[in-house]
Amino acid sequence: MAVLVVIEHVDGEPTEPSLQALTFARGYAVDGAPGEPVHALAVGLAPRGLGELGVGTVHLAEHDAFGSYAPAAVARSVVETIQRLAPSVVVAAGSELGNEVMAHVAAMLDLPLAANCISASGDEVTRIRWGGSLLEEATVHSDVVLLTVQPHAVAIEKAPVGEPAVERFTPDLLPADLAVRVTDRVEAAADGVSLADAKIVVSAGRGAGSAEGFGIIEELAALLGGAVGCSRAVTMSGWRPHTDQVGQTGTKIAPEIYIASGISGATQHMAGCKGAKKILAINTDPDAPIFASADYGVIGDLREVVPAISAEIRRVKGA
Amino acid sequence: MNILTCVKRVPMTGGTIVLTADEQAIETRHLGFTISPHEECGIEEAVRLVEAHGGESVVLTLGPAEAEEQLRDCMAIGAARAIHLVTDGEEWDPQATAAAIAAAIHADGTAFDLILFGNESADAGNYQVAIRVAYALGLPVVSGIKGISVADGQVRCERESNGGRDVYEVPLPAVVSVLEGLNLPRYPSVPGRMRAKSKPVAASTPPRRESRLARRRLVVPAGQGKQAEILGHGPDAAPRVVEILQQIGLL
Numbered sequence: 001m002a003v004l005v006v007i008e009h010v011d012g013e014p015t016e017p018s019l020q021a022l023t024f025a026r027g028y029a030v031d032g033a034p035g036e037p038v039h040a041l042a043v044g045l046a047p048r049g050l051g052e053l054g055v056g057t058v059h060l061a062e063h064d065a066f067g068s069y070a071p072a073a074v075a076r077s078v079v080e081t082i083q084r085l086a087p088s089v090v091v092a093a094g095s096e097l098g099n100e101v102m103a104h105v106a107a108m109l110d111l112p113l114a115a116n117c118i119s120a121s122g123d124e125v126t127r128i129r130w131g132g133s134l135l136e137e138a139t140v141h142s143d144v145v146l147l148t149v150q151p152h153a154v155a156i157e158k159a160p161v162g163e164p165a166v167e168r169f170t171p172d173l174l175p176a177d178l179a180v181r182v183t184d185r186v187e188a189a190a191d192g193v194s195l196a197d198a199k200i201v202v203s204a205g206r207g208a209g210s211a212e213g214f215g216i217i218e219e220l221a222a223l224l225g226g227a228v229g230c231s232r233a234v235t236m237s238g239w240r241p242h243t244d245q246v247g248q249t250g251t252k253i254a255p256e257i258y259i260a261s262g263i264s265g266a267t268q269h270m271a272g273c274k275g276a277k278k279i280l281a282i283n284t285d286p287d288a289p290i291f292a293s294a295d296y297g298v299i300g301d302l303r304e305v306v307p308a309i310s311a312e313i314r315r316v317k318g319a
Numbered sequence: 320m321n322i323l324t325c326v327k328r329v330p331m332t333g334g335t336i337v338l339t340a341d342e343q344a345i346e347t348r349h350l351g352f353t354i355s356p357h358e359e360c361g362i363e364e365a366v367r368l369v370e371a372h373g374g375e376s377v378v379l380t381l382g383p384a385e386a387e388e389q390l391r392d393c394m395a396i397g398a399a400r401a402i403h404l405v406t407d408g409e410e411w412d413p414q415a416t417a418a419a420i421a422a423a424i425h426a427d428g429t430a431f432d433l434i435l436f437g438n439e440s441a442d443a444g445n446y447q448v449a450i451r452v453a454y455a456l457g458l459p460v461v462s463g464i465k466g467i468s469v470a471d472g473q474v475r476c477e478r479e480s481n482g483g484r485d486v487y488e489v490p491l492p493a494v495v496s497v498l499e500g501l502n503l504p505r506y507p508s509v510p511g512r513m514r515a516k517s518k519p520v521a522a523s524t525p526p527r528r529e530s531r532l533a534r535r536r537l538v539v540p541a542g543q544g545k546q547a548e549i550l551g552h553g554p555d556a557a558p559r560v561v562e563i564l565q566q567i568g569l570l
């Protein structure tokens with residue numbers, strides 16, 4: 001039985017989480033025969049390079065309406081392909097758009113959907129809860145298993161099968177499928193290093209004490225060419241904007257080092273920095289939970305420790 | 320305008336998650352409870368919209384009897400009344416949850432202009448209840464929203480994407496799922512809490528659809544509980560910190 005993967009792409013370039021989903025889908029044991037060519041579905045343009053990743057057939061949905069994103073129109077294309085192909089599994093990236101489209105598909109077909117899976121076999125899945133602080137093993141009761149793959153849960157692996165066949169179709173969109181679509185765009189002013197992409201993040205929590213308390217944090221971040229982050233205690237106090245918040249309901253970061261001062265280490269905060277290669281925690285409390293997820297620790301008052309680190313960097317740089 | 324916001328009671332876990340012996344739930348004996356930050360922003364937005372445009376803000380939850388605490392919290396912030404779909408405390412999957420919420424909206428009879436959800440719940444994070452409710456009610460749905468304004472029978476929604484924001488303009492009534500950052504929610508005031516005590520809660524026990532996403536067990540992922548190498552105490556640790564930064568190649 002077939003495996004169908006929904007590919008998200010930007011002007012024909014598949015997104016990384018989509019390629020991870022593809023790798024995940026290939027390893028999916030269907031009737032005990034893993035590794036057979038998978039079917040891909042894309043809208044607008046045929047994504048490049050899918051043959052390298054084990055795709056035998058690309059189902060390409062074409063429609064004038066695909067000029068601007070309309071989640072239900074994409075979902076309708078997936079539903080039509082499911083009805084034609086009768087796959088046993090449909091996989092998409094657990095990205096914002098992937099989860100959105102698959103939830104529409106699940107609602108249209110009234111089928112269960114397992115979001116943000118890290119592994120799966122048959123109808124048994126393991127998915128994340130609490131932004132990754134907890135895992136859930138679940139059974140999906142359905143003839144077609146719909147699932148999305150947690151980004152970065154699997155590494156992209158190649159499996160060349162040659163140029164895939166492209167099967168074009170025009171989905172039969174209902175007016176309701178186009179009721180919600182992007183009608184305009186607001187560009188943001190580019191300012192400095194983005195938190196999500198920063199190689200170094202220096203952040204502080206309630207221990208910073210006030211908005212002004214972030215002066216020393218900004219200073220250290222600037223010296224290191226990094227970005228400033230914070231905890232939710234800080235955004236809720238109005239000391240920093242929500243765009244600086246690291247965590248389950250803030251930004252997910254993946255720097256070379258995360259310097260976290262005056263942050264206790266709540267699971268919801270740590271869910272946002274699981275991608276950090278190293279974590280350095282600075283905290284007055286030697287029993288703070290963050291020391292159990294950090295690589296390095298300094299026990300002390302951030303108001304003394306952080307300026308001392310900045311001074312030492314200046315000394316070393318000046319030498 | 321009339322606005323319904325759906326919220327879900329979840330435990331406030333601290334630095335570590337401890338499971339019950341049967342691995343079916345989080346051990347909550349020593350924990351407080353809350354709702355998702357996304358949902359807090361939803362409640363705040365509903366209250367602000369009603370302040371600006373008139374109408375009524377209503378809050379709904381599906382959960383155990385104890386979830387009345389979260390309904391009172393939301394009414395303390397300004398919701399006028401609550402709908403409580405009381406469960407026996409066992410897990411409902413997203414399809415069952417959405418079916419019960421859609422039925423309750425029908426039964427309530429209010430013509431809601433806007434139905435707000437969190438984009439994903441704090442604990443299960445299934446990313447789908449809002450969308451399922453919208454399909455059940457035949458309403459348009461927009462997800463992941465960080466900016467809302469209402470004018471001329473339309474809701475204008477902004478969603479972050481690729482460093483900017485995509486705009487969606489959708490006719491009311493509509494379903495919108497929101498993200499933290501939409502606004503800065505207020506804390507409930509003491510008079511707000513007093514008033515909330517006497518606001519009405521309509522409780523009922525919904526029939527339960529069978530679970531099709533059936534949890535077998537919960538697992539705490541490996542990798543928690545490592546111990547940091549302590550580089551030192553106070554400002555004297557600075558040279559060691561800088562050594563580490565140099566070792567990693569960041570200086």
Ligand SMILES: Cc1cc2nc3c(=O)[nH]c(=O)nc-3n(C[C@H](O)[C@H](O)[C@H](O)COP(=O)(O)OP(=O)(O)OC[C@H]3O[C@@H](n4cnc5c(N)ncnc54)[C@H](O)[C@@H]3O)c2cc1C
Pocket residue numbers: 204205206207208230231232233234245246247248249250251261262263264265266267268269272282283284285288300301302303330331332353354355356441442
């Ligand atoms: C569903 C949900 C989602 C959430 N999402 C997020 C999220 O995305 N991001 C997030 O951060 N939180 C999130 N939270 C909140 C989270 O649970 C914590 O409440 C929050 O992270 C605490 O912030 P904090 O560590 O700054 O404050 P606290 O927990 O109060 O910790 C302050 C720490 O600073 C130390 N300290 C105090 N003074 C000093 C000093 N002078 N020098 C050094 N150390 C000092 C203290 O010892 C303490 O360890 C979420 C919660 C829920 C329920």
Ligand SMILES: Cc1cc2nc3c(=O)[nH]c(=O)nc-3n(C[C@H](O)[C@H](O)[C@H](O)COP(=O)(O)OP(=O)(O)OC[C@H]3O[C@@H](n4cnc5c(N)ncnc54)[C@H](O)[C@@H]3O)c2cc1C
Pocket residue numbers: 129325326327328343344345355357358379380381382383406407408409410411412413416435436437438439440441442443444445446447448449
């Ligand atoms: C350990 C554990 C114990 C649980 N115990 C119970 C329990 O005792 N009783 C129970 O009913 N459920 C319980 N659940 C939750 C139940 O599984 C979920 O409500 C259901 O699976 C919906 O999935 P979701 O919340 O992840 O949906 P999502 O699609 O991620 O939620 C999106 C949004 O939908 C709304 N929403 C979701 N659930 C509800 C709800 N229940 N009421 C109102 N609005 C909601 C919120 O606005 C939320 O932000 C438990 C979950 C866990 C992890």
